[in-house]
Amino acid sequence: MAGRQKIYDEDAALNAAIDVFWQQGYEKASSRDLQKAMGIGFSSFYLAYKGGKQELFAKSMQRFFTLYPQPFLNLLKTIDNPVEAIRQYYYVMTEPNGKFSQFGCYFSNTIFQADENEFKDAAAKNLGRIADAFYDALLRAKDAGTINPSIPTELWKTYLLNLWTGLNTTKSIEKDQSILRATIDFSLKVFE
Amino acid sequence: MAGRQKIYDEDAALNAAIDVFWQQGYEKASSRDLQKAMGIGFSSFYLAYKGGKQELFAKSMQRFFTLYPQPFLNLLKTIDNPVEAIRQYYYVMTEPNGKFSQFGCYFSNTIFQADENEFKDAAAKNLGRIADAFYDALLRAKDAGTINPSIPTELWKTYLLNLWTGLNTTKSIEKDQSILRATIDFSLKVFE
DNA sequence: CCTAAATTGTATCAATTGATACATAATTAT
DNA sequence: ATAATTATGTATCAATTGATACAATTTAGG
Numbered sequence: 001m002a003g004r005q006k007i008y009d010e011d012a013a014l015n016a017a018i019d020v021f022w023q024q025g026y027e028k029a030s031s032r033d034l035q036k037a038m039g040i041g042f043s044s045f046y047l048a049y050k051g052g053k054q055e056l057f058a059k060s061m062q063r064f065f066t067l068y069p070q071p072f073l074n075l076l077k078t079i080d081n082p083v084e085a086i087r088q089y090y091y092v093m094t095e096p097n098g099k100f101s102q103f104g105c106y107f108s109n110t111i112f113q114a115d116e117n118e119f120k121d122a123a124a125k126n127l128g129r130i131a132d133a134f135y136d137a138l139l140r141a142k143d144a145g146t147i148n149p150s151i152p153t154e155l156w157k158t159y160l161l162n163l164w165t166g167l168n169t170t171k172s173i174e175k176d177q178s179i180l181r182a183t184i185d186f187s188l189k190v191f192e
Numbered sequence: 193m194a195g196r197q198k199i200y201d202e203d204a205a206l207n208a209a210i211d212v213f214w215q216q217g218y219e220k221a222s223s224r225d226l227q228k229a230m231g232i233g234f235s236s237f238y239l240a241y242k243g244g245k246q247e248l249f250a251k252s253m254q255r256f257f258t259l260y261p262q263p264f265l266n267l268l269k270t271i272d273n274p275v276e277a278i279r280q281y282y283y284v285m286t287e288p289n290g291k292f293s294q295f296g297c298y299f300s301n302t303i304f305q306a307d308e309n310e311f312k313d314a315a316a317k318n319l320g321r322i323a324d325a326f327y328d329a330l331l332r333a334k335d336a337g338t339i340n341p342s343i344p345t346e347l348w349k350t351y352l353l354n355l356w357t358g359l360n361t362t363k364s365i366e367k368d369q370s371i372l373r374a375t376i377d378f379s380l381k382v383f384e
Numbered sequence: 385c386c387t388a389a390a391t392t393g394t395a396t397c398a399a400t401t402g403a404t405a406c407a408t409a410a411t412t413a414t
Numbered sequence: 415a416t417a418a419t420t421a422t423g424t425a426t427c428a429a430t431t432g433a434t435a436c437a438a439t440t441t442a443g444g
Contacts, residue, residue: 002412003420031402043422111364112304124365151378158366158375166358172303173316174350183350195390196440223432235392
């Protein structure tokens, strides 16, 4: 393995790219924006990501899932009261200074903003994985008698997805944090 | 008033522009795409819309409201059972071959896709106008004893907005029309 | 008819886009 | 040391963007 050493940190660069895509979306994030944020030039960019912006975005979305939803989904497996945990997860969309309320949901944004159907499908699949994990945790709580849902089992995933994806837009219309949280609370009551 | 006569129909051209913006969003709809759909050239385009794409979009969004939500909001004022009417309105998002399910909600899309905050705010305001009309109709029905809502009055608008804006994304994840409709039905039960 | 006003068609502009070419620099194996 | 290999910096490409210039065309009023 001869050759010059990398002058930049690959992980740090990818994390920087995630934030650029998160803020601007796939189409609006230009390759120059990305390179600037990643602290690298054209040559290093296309050497590391031969597929260019497309390849970078695919890896970026993959790591986003690993960084943000995945730890929570793992936690959810060990928790007795999933409704309360899910509520806190949804609350992050209402925190005025958080990345989620400012940039929105990475996956929902992608479904809206990306041209390539490949990315839309991948984003939808990631949201589906989250809904699946929510479903599993709630089903365990129901079987254990911790919760007594009044909503039919077959609607759980879509109902929870719709609450989350809705918040992603609604937060731009309704700025009052307490109203948003009250709407989350009310919507989640059907699981208690 | 001397001068050459317009060779194209202004209303038809604006309607064509609406569909282009609806399908592609403000940023992705290029001025050439718009001109082609409108059946006019550069000169006529910038003569009719001196503000260019921005002015055309502003007028397009205005007319969209007049063409689609407005007639329904007028109808809502004359109706005894607003919940059933609102349900049907929400159902359009689940019709596989309809413009709404294919292109999504014009206003929600704009909030996600437009760069200019001016357009995001205008889109949010339009959604607010719809929510206001829903609120008024439901309040009348409650006062008349037609419905017996179990959701606090102060959450009505946000709850209804969230259901609608959520569907705009959720329909891309959950393709089963019957599940989508069942979710709408279940969510609207709190007003009955 | 003729002139001023309004509309249209074509060519073109500067800026930005994603991406590549190519020379230079640094590192390791032989 | 020298060759092979990897990384970097700069210049540049073709395509597309929103927008303008300008001449040609059509129409109404005098």
